Amino acid sequence: MTLAGLTGLLLAFIARLITGAQGHWRGCPPKAEQRIYFANHQSHLDWVLIWAALPRDLRATTRPIAARDYWTKSRFKHWLTRAVFHAVYVDRQRTQDQDPLEPLVEALRHGDSLVIFPEGTRSTTGEPQPFKSGLYHLAEQFPQVVLVPAWIDNVQRVMPKGEVVPVPILCSVTFGAPIALAPGEDKRAFLDRAREAVLALRPAPA
Amino acid sequence: MGSLRDLDAEQQVALLFLMLFGLLVLVSASAIVLSLRERAEPTLAQLERHDRFVRDLRAAWVGAALFWLAWISGPVGSTLLFGVLSFLALREFITLTHTRRADHRSLILAFFVILPAQYLLAGGRWFDLFSVFVPVYAFVALPVASALAGDPKRFLERNAKIQWGVMVCVYGLSHAPALLLLDVGPTPGRGAFLVFFLVSVVAVGFIAQEVMAARLRARPIARQISRSFSYRAWALGVAAGMLAGVLLYWITPFEPEQALALGAIAAATGSLGELVMRALKRDAGVRTWGQAASVTGAVGLLDRVAPLAFAAPVFFHAVRWYFKAPV
Numbered sequence: 001m002t003l004a005g006l007t008g009l010l011l012a013f014i015a016r017l018i019t020g021a022q023g024h025w026r027g028c029p030p031k032a033e034q035r036i037y038f039a040n041h042q043s044h045l046d047w048v049l050i051w052a053a054l055p056r057d058l059r060a061t062t063r064p065i066a067a068r069d070y071w072t073k074s075r076f077k078h079w080l081t082r083a084v085f086h087a088v089y090v091d092r093q094r095t096q097d098q099d100p101l102e103p104l105v106e107a108l109r110h111g112d113s114l115v116i117f118p119e120g121t122r123s124t125t126g127e128p129q130p131f132k133s134g135l136y137h138l139a140e141q142f143p144q145v146v147l148v149p150a151w152i153d154n155v156q157r158v159m160p161k162g163e164v165v166p167v168p169i170l171c172s173v174t175f176g177a178p179i180a181l182a183p184g185e186d187k188r189a190f191l192d193r194a195r196e197a198v199l200a201l202r203p204a205p206a
Numbered sequence: 207m208g209s210l211r212d213l214d215a216e217q218q219v220a221l222l223f224l225m226l227f228g229l230l231v232l233v234s235a236s237a238i239v240l241s242l243r244e245r246a247e248p249t250l251a252q253l254e255r256h257d258r259f260v261r262d263l264r265a266a267w268v269g270a271a272l273f274w275l276a277w278i279s280g281p282v283g284s285t286l287l288f289g290v291l292s293f294l295a296l297r298e299f300i301t302l303t304h305t306r307r308a309d310h311r312s313l314i315l316a317f318f319v320i321l322p323a324q325y326l327l328a329g330g331r332w333f334d335l336f337s338v339f340v341p342v343y344a345f346v347a348l349p350v351a352s353a354l355a356g357d358p359k360r361f362l363e364r365n366a367k368i369q370w371g372v373m374v375c376v377y378g379l380s381h382a383p384a385l386l387l388l389d390v391g392p393t394p395g396r397g398a399f400l401v402f403f404l405v406s407v408v409a410v411g412f413i414a415q416e417v418m419a420a421r422l423r424a425r426p427i428a429r430q431i432s433r434s435f436s437y438r439a440w441a442l443g444v445a446a447g448m449l450a451g452v453l454l455y456w457i458t459p460f461e462p463e464q465a466l467a468l469g470a471i472a473a474a475t476g477s478l479g480e481l482v483m484r485a486l487k488r489d490a491g492v493r494t495w496g497q498a499a500s501v502t503g504a505v506g507l508l509d510r511v512a513p514l515a516f517a518a519p520v521f522f523h524a525v526r527w528y529f530k531a532p533v
Contacts, residue, residue, distance in 0.1 A: 020297075154301070168300070
C-alpha cells in the first residue's frame with residue numbers, strides 16, 4: 001500500500017474516532033455507479049465526513065472539488081488533495097475564456113463520481129443558502145449520472161469556524177433518494193427542488 | 207468454596223473465564239434453539255423484548271471479550287482500554303447535550319487534557335491525586351475556560367452539563383482500571399478479581415431487579431422515570447447482588463461477610479446509577495441512548511457503562527477505606 005493510501009485510511013479512522021462518521025443510506029444503497037453527491041456545507045470537515053461514511057471501495061472513485069489557489073499553495077496541501085483525495089481543482093478567479101465547470105465535466109466524462117456543495121460557501125446559520133447553478137449544468141450535460149442528496153448533521157459543533165482542534169461529537173451523513181432533472185425543467189425550479197431534497201433529510205430537532 | 211481460594215491466581219483466572227464464556231455460550235445456544243422453534247405470530251411487545259434481549263446479549267459478549275482483553279494486556283493495556291471506553295462514552299454524552307460554540311475550549315480541555323490526565327493518574331497509581339483531580343481541579347478549570355470564551359448565555363446550565371459528563375464518563379469509569387491496580391489484602395496483584403467481582407455483582411443485582419420488577423408488578427416509585435423501579439424489586443436485586451458477592455468471595459481478598467457487605471454496596475449503587483441515567487435519558491428525550499433510529503449514531507455505550515460508572519467510585523472508596531490500602 002502506498003503512503004497516500006495509508007494516509008487515507010488513517011484520516012478515515014480519525015474521522016470515525018472523532019465523529020463516528022455514520023452513513024445512513026435512507027434513499028439509496030451505496031453502489032458503484034457514477035454519482036454526484038450534493039450536500040449542505042457548514043465546515044471544512046464536510047468532505048472528510050462524507051468520504052469516511054462511504055464504503056472503502058467507493059472512496060477511490062469519489063472525488064472532491066478543491067480551490068486551486070488554496071489547496072496547491074503548500075506542498076503538503078497539494079499532496080493531500082491530489083494523492084490522497086484525488087481532488088478536482090477549480091479556479092476561483094473566473095477567466096474570460098474558460099468555463100469554471102470544465103474540470104468537473106472532465107472528471108465526469110472520465111467516469112468518476114463527485115461530491116459537491118452547491119451553496120458554494122460554508123453557511124454559518126445552519127440554514128443552507130440558495131444553490132448555485134453548477135449542479136443544474138452538470139445534470140443537464142450528464143443525464144445518466146445519478147444525483148444523490150445528502151445531509152451532514154452536527155458537524156458545525158465539531159469544528160466551528162475559526163477553531164483548529166476538533167471536539168469529538170457524533171455526526172451522521174444521511175443519503176436520500178436520487179433526484180433527476182425533469183425534461184424542460186426550469187433552472188431555478190430544479191435548484192430549489194434539489195435544496196428541498198437536501199433539507200428533507202435534516203432530522204427533526206430533539 | 208474454600209478450596210477454590212487455595213488455587214493460584216492463574217488457575218482462578220482460567221476458571222473464571224471458563225465460567226463466564228461457558229455461561230454466555232449456554233445462553234446464546236439456548237436462545238438460538240428457542241428461536242428455531244416454531245411459534246405463533248409474535249406480538250409487537252414480544253418482538254421488542256426479543257430485540258432487547260439480543261442487544262443485551264451482544265453487549266454481554268462484547269463486555270466479556272473486552273474484560274478478557276483487559277486481563278491479558280496487563281495494567282497498561284487495561285488503563286488504555288478503559289480510557290478509550292471513557293472517550294467514546296463522553297463523546298456520546300456530549301453529542302446528546304446542547305453545547306454552544308463558546309464551549310469549544312472547555313470541551314477540548316475535557317477530552318484532550320482531563321481525560322488523559324485522569325487515566326495517567328490511574329495508571330501511575332497516584333490514587334490520592336486521582337481521587338480529587340476531577341472534583342477539585344477539573345471543577346475549577348472547566349468553568350474558567352468557559353468564562354474566558356465570553357458567552358454568558360445559559361452559562362450555568364452548559365457548564366453543569368459538561369462537568370456532569372466528565373464526572374460520570376471520565377471520573378466514574380476511570381475507577382475500573384484503578385481497581386485493577388489497587389493492592390489490598392494479604393495477596394497483592396489481584397485487582398482484576400476486584401473488577402470481576404464488581405462487574406458480576408452489579409450485573410446480577412441489576413438483572414435480578416429487572417426480573418423481579420416484571421414478576422412483582424409492584425407500584426413504581428418514580429413512574430415518570432422508570433416504570434419498573436420499585437423499592438421491593440430494588441431490595442431483591444441488592445439481595446441477589448449480596449448472594450453473588452458471597453459466592454464469589456474466593457476470588458477477592460475479602461472474608462465472606464465483607465464480600466456480602468461490598469456486594470450490597472456495589473449492587474445498590476449500580477442499580478441506582480441506572481435509574482439516574484434513565485432520568486437523564488428522559489430529559490434528553492431518548493429511550494435508549496443507542497436508539498436504532500438515532501440520527502447521531504450513538505451506539506448505546508452509555509447505557510451499558512452507566513451502572514459501572516456510578517458503582518465503581520463508591521466501591522473503590524469503600525475498599526480502599528476499609529482496607530486502608532497503601533498508596
